Amino acid sequence: MLGSLRSIVQQVNTARDLPSALDIIVRRVRDVMQTRVCSVYLRDKHSGNYVLMATQGLNQDAVGQVHMAPGEGLVGNVATREEPINLEHAEAHPAFQYFPATGEERFSAFLGTPIIHHRSVLGVLVVQQAERRRFDEGEEAFLVTLSAQLAGVIAHAEATGALATMGQQRNEAKFSGLAASPGIAIGRAHIVAPPANLATVPFACAMDVDAELALFQQALSAARSEIREVGERLKGELNKEERALFDAYISMLDDSSIAVEVCERIRQKLTASRAWAEVMLEHVRRFEAMSDSYFRDRAADVRDLGARVLMHLRQQEQSQRDYPNNTILIGEELTASVLADVPREKLAGLVSVKGSGNSHVAILARAMGVPAVMGAQDLPWEQIDGVDMIVDGYRGSLHLQPGPELRRHYEAIVAEERELARNLDHLAQLPGETADGHRIRLWVNTGLMADVVRSLERGAEGVGLYRTEVPFLLRDRFPSEEEQREIYREQLEAFAPRPVTMRTLDIGGDKALTYFPIEETNPFLGWRGIRVTLDHPEIFLGQVRAMMKASLGLDNLRIMLPMVTGVSEVEAARKLVDRAYDELLDEGYAIKRPPLGIMIEVPSAVYQCRELSKRVDFMSVGSNDLTQYLLAVDRNNSRVASIYHSLHPSVLQALLQVVTACHETSTKVGICGEVAGSPGGALLLVAMGYDVLSMNATNLPRVKAALREVNKSDLDRLLQQVLKMESPEQIEEKLQGYLQDLGIGGLMQPQQTETSSDS
Ligand code: PEP
Ligand code: MG
Helix, strand or coil, rough: CCCHHHHHHHHHHHCHHHHHHHHHHHHHHHHHCCCCCCEEEEECCCCEEEEEEEEEECHHHHHHCCEECCCCHHHHHHHHHCCCCCCCHHHCCCCCCCHHCCCCCCCCCEEEEEEEECEEEEEEEEEEECCCCCCCHHHHHHHHHHHHHCCCHHHHHHHHHHHHHHHHHHHCEEECCCCEEEEEEEEEEECCCCCCCHCCCCCEEEECHHHHHHHHHHHHHHHHHHHHHHHHHHHHCCCHHHHHHHHHHHHHHHHHHHHHHHHHHCCCCHHHHHHHHHHHHHHHHHHHHHCCCHHHHHHHHHHHHHHHHHHHCCCCCCHHHCCCCCCCECCCCCCCCHHHCCHHEHHHEEEEECCCCHHHHHHHHHHHHHCCCCCCCCCCCCHHCEEEEECCCCCCCCEECCCCCHHHHHHHHHHHHHHHHHHHHHHHHHEEECCCEEEEEEEECCCCCCCCCHHHHCCCCCCEEEEEEHHHCCCCCCCHHHHHHHHHHHHHHHHHHCCCCEECCECCEEEEECCEEECCCCHHHCCCCCCHHCCCCCHHHHHHHHHHHCCCCCCEEEEEEEECCCHHHHHHHHHHHHHHHHHHHHHHCCCCCCCEEEEEEEHHHHHHHHHHCCCCCCCEEHHHHHHHHHCCCCCCCCCHHCCCCCHHHHHHHHHHHHHHHHCCCCCCCEEECHHCCHHHHHHHHHHCCEEEEEEEEHHHHHHHHHHHCCCHHHHHHHHHHHHHCHHHHHHHHHHHHHHHHHCCCHHHCCCCCCCHHHC
């Protein structure tokens, strides 16, 4: 059964469109389960009814004609109950409805399972049999498993279908994801695809067929020389069979039938890379479907060869590609390094199929003030290169090919946003304090050079977190000590005499360096932050030396350690910092010893806060990771993003415990997770007694505006009420209401009205 399951899903995955996907499903399931009938009903988005979309065994004329409302008939019942219905004699069931068009009076046994995607019922998969018998447990389990696996594929195929109609009728299409960085972007999609993945080459039309043909020939000959070269180099180390593989690659590249097929598709106006990917994937599938295991194994070779040529094609395409104004970057999994490729003035928005609002790329997008939607799982992203679109970073929605009405609506919001920002401009010169004079340090989180100007313009009083891994992410090797010194000097100089907290390298998790790959099954629980740098003292020492050298004459450096789990790590790191400092003194640098602090972002550190605080000069809570570890929710996983809450009652208890412990040992404590940058979160943190709130420059004016409206004594009352609440939803609602009552609800987002497409 497992084999059949896999092969059905694989085949459906490669279907060109929704009708062919459904056709494969009904044919294959009927064969595998040896039933008389297999049908798929899908929910019609407009009417909400379930419509027969494909069948094997029922009258074909009934396709598109049979509709059932939720709760109506057996199919409607499967949908509303969201569980299988398995009947020996369907007609005897009170919900049974007879549809003459289907000719189904001949069938008795009925098994229907719901097709559920992201908690919503997309449709129902049904098998039927003429004789009276109950489908056995194994059959029921098979259909349930298959429906669960097919749900995502069907949703994707439906979305692609919506897109195809959109192309013909110039209709708008809407997709949803997670609101990851606030704001509205109106622009044009620009796809970023991994360079060597045949399956993710965007669908795009060739502008200049001759140029694409030439590009293809160049890529073929570049790949040929590369393979020959590698083959030559490894000659002595390979046995005969392995050498034969290189010859096989060359002869495949010389195979004129493949080249002819590709050129044919280019002439039909596909880009060279798309044409090549389509042809090679068809060959891969043909090999994969062969019964002989030797030939099946060759599929991997064909894929590998395809990827090599594709790499050349994409390198040449990228070098010729220009970013248009208002670029909206779209990819399956965008990373921080992609951001650096696009000139800031041209970058309007970001969309990623994977990831969530807590992924690092989203954090950077917020810092840069670039609207972003993450986790747009159903977006057929490979097919929308060059399409006009709107990114709504407040609601997490995407509108493709927006009509004039929708455009006007969003242009009005953009104007409102500008007005809101202008109204906050004057705050830059005013201190961060409550209406009754309680002073609070409002610092910024930085990483990119662009953050510096924005932060200073907005009146930042210091840097609470400089993410040193950002410059590391944007390179193709570790920066040298001198290169690092120059980068750090720029930060320290720009903010001097204000304090700048530099965090030592925090790689691992979702921050991977291309030149230092870390392959782990569970990266957020693995080799991350201080764990990596303590294992590589040469990297750690080089970095802290560079930081301290950079602070020469400025003396505004603070060094901070990420991902601390226990005291021994702090002691080991302190020894290294002391060693680097002594070395620099010996080398003649007259530097002040920088304060050393740690981040509290692992639950063990919360419980050992007192012990840790005695060993350091300051603490800063990393609530992004602390939330992830306390709630056991991967911050990068869009599937569980709805249960990631930095204002969860358990997180608030932890935050309170940290501030209490730190103040008992007179250690200054700040917070640099994203929660500090939300006006509601900031109010609670001030009430708890946090000394420093560090946030991105975009949010700083909003938080300052909120704080200047309230009295500390009122916040203390608010905190007491919130601490009694039992769910994050209650807390979020309470804070929203509180800001609204103060007349500053608009700080959260512009007062936009519902759009017609929201309904
Ligand atoms: C945090 O975890 O809250 C934090 C500020 O660090 P980062 O988001 O870079 O992991
Ligand atoms: Mg962190």
